[in-house]
């Protein structure tokens with residue numbers, strides 16, 4: 001199942017710098033592991049915002065929830081999920 005997910009990040013300015021750096025490093029490793037595994041298909045920066053737009057290809061809603069819930073930055077994110085279906089005009093779909 002395909003999902004488009006936007007993640008808006010708002011890290012508190014008074015967060016301990018070491019905690020901030022550790023959280024960002026764990027977020028990057030977590031994301032890249034899932035990208036290598038094929039579930040996190042792509043990640044794009046939303047221009048001018050501390051936000052990303054990502055595409056996930058996962059087994060079901062529960063798996064997407066598990067992935068998002070375990071994001072190291074989850075406590076500092078506002079997340080919006082859009083389930084995707086094939087578009088009838090998509091030439092790649094045949």
Ligand SMILES: O=C(O)CC1=CCC(=O)O1
Nearest residue numbers: 009027028031050051052
């Ligand atoms: O958009 C960001 O910077 C937050 C994020 C999600 C996965 C990642 O590596 O960074």
